[in-house]
Amino acid sequence: MDIDSNNRIAITGTTESSDFPLLNSNQSTNAGSLDVFLSFFEADAQSILFSTYLGTTGIDHGRAIDFDSQGDILLAGMIANGDLATDGAYQEEYGGGTSDAFLAKYQTNGTLEYITFLGGTSSDTANDMAVDSNDNVILTGYTMSDDFPILNAIQEERVERSEMFITKFTPNSQSVSFSSYMGGSSADYGNAVKADSQNRIIVTGQTSSNDFPTTYTLNSTESRYDNVLLVVLNQDGTLLFSTLFGGTYDYVGIGVAWYSNDSYIVVGYTESTDFPIYQAYQGTHSGSNDMFIMKINLEGLIDPRQVEFTFGIIEGSIVIGTIVVVILLVLFVRRRAG
Ligand SMILES: [Ca+2]
Ligand SMILES: [Ca+2]
Numbered sequence: 001m002d003i004d005s006n007n008r009i010a011i012t013g014t015t016e017s018s019d020f021p022l023l024n025s026n027q028s029t030n031a032g033s034l035d036v037f038l039s040f041f042e043a044d045a046q047s048i049l050f051s052t053y054l055g056t057t058g059i060d061h062g063r064a065i066d067f068d069s070q071g072d073i074l075l076a077g078m079i080a081n082g083d084l085a086t087d088g089a090y091q092e093e094y095g096g097g098t099s100d101a102f103l104a105k106y107q108t109n110g111t112l113e114y115i116t117f118l119g120g121t122s123s124d125t126a127n128d129m130a131v132d133s134n135d136n137v138i139l140t141g142y143t144m145s146d147d148f149p150i151l152n153a154i155q156e157e158r159v160e161r162s163e164m165f166i167t168k169f170t171p172n173s174q175s176v177s178f179s180s181y182m183g184g185s186s187a188d189y190g191n192a193v194k195a196d197s198q199n200r201i202i203v204t205g206q207t208s209s210n211d212f213p214t215t216y217t218l219n220s221t222e223s224r225y226d227n228v229l230l231v232v233l234n235q236d237g238t239l240l241f242s243t244l245f246g247g248t249y250d251y252v253g254i255g256v257a258w259y260s261n262d263s264y265i266v267v268g269y270t271e272s273t274d275f276p277i278y279q280a281y282q283g284t285h286s287g288s289n290d291m292f293i294m295k296i297n298l299e300g301l302i303d304p305r306q307v308e309f310t311f312g313i314i315e316g317s318i319v320i321g322t323i324v325v326v327i328l329l330v331l332f333v334r335r336r337a338g
């Protein structure tokens with residue numbers, strides 16, 4: 001979900017219903033199996049401006065919503081085979097496999113401005129989206145395709161298993177300024193993306209690749225399961241910073257926000273009792289999945305004079321609560337930062 005400058009509420013997700021509440025819909029029937037829905041509410045949530053399906057006969061998921069500077073609604077997720085892409089779209093033809101990522105734009109009256117595929121011959125999924133101050137749209141997610149659309153990339157080829165992707169669309173979505181894989185020899189996923197005040201791109205997610213490309217070691221992550229990844233790209237797509245952090249057991253980064261120009265907050269969850277803790281509200285793990293909140297100062301990481309600080313660069317790290325709290329917090333962080 002996201003909230004526009006008039007506090008109106010846009011929500012996306014996935015529905016199997018054939019009687020989903022609709023108004024001024026661009027697509028008025030569920031095309032089959034799971035479809036994306038997009039519903040746009042007035043600020044008091046007492047009425048809907050529009051509500052529509054978007055989908056194909058296959059499995060389709062809505063994953064991310066954002067607004068551009070005009071107040072139009074951007075929608076991303078995964079979509080199965082179909083001919084939904086609009087004329088002049090960046091990728092008019094479905095790439096193949098079980099899914100492609102997609103990016104669509106709706107006006108606030110429900111008119112579909114465009115939709116483009118983004119994917120190759122295997123499965124491709126967008127998990128999150130950010131709009132920068134120039135209305136460029138950045139998607140992240142994961143791909144199994146060796147022929148995912150790549151341009152001006154920091155990594156031009158998929159290594160193995162799933163690879164995170166980061167793709168930046170120009171404002172009209174008819175072209176990309178860069179599109180890159182990022183990952184290693186095991187599974188890599190981009191879960192959340194934000195653009196900061198300098199239009200740098202911050203991505204968090206999870207990786208089980210021991211050879212995930214990093215520029216900085218935050219804590220030892222050898223022989224671990226999934227680790228949280230944190231990657232920052234300059235606005236031209238070059239890599240500014242990449243690190244992993246993790247404990248003994250699975251770690252997932254599921255939300256990211258920028259706090260000030262050079263500080264980022266990552267939230268996620270972990271089963272590890274040896275999570276790197278610093279200045280914590282709750283310093284011990286309570287069992288099963290606990291959430292974490294970590295604030296990282298980028299300047300401390302990229303300035304070689306400060307690399308000697310190991311945990312000093314983590315300004316706050318908290319282990320608290322349950323996974324339900326994590327989900328609520330991510331919604332909150334995304335809303336505050338959106
Ligand atoms: Ca469907
Ligand atoms: Ca595909």
Ligand SMILES: [Ca+2]
Nearest residue numbers: 160162184186
């Ligand atoms: Ca991989």
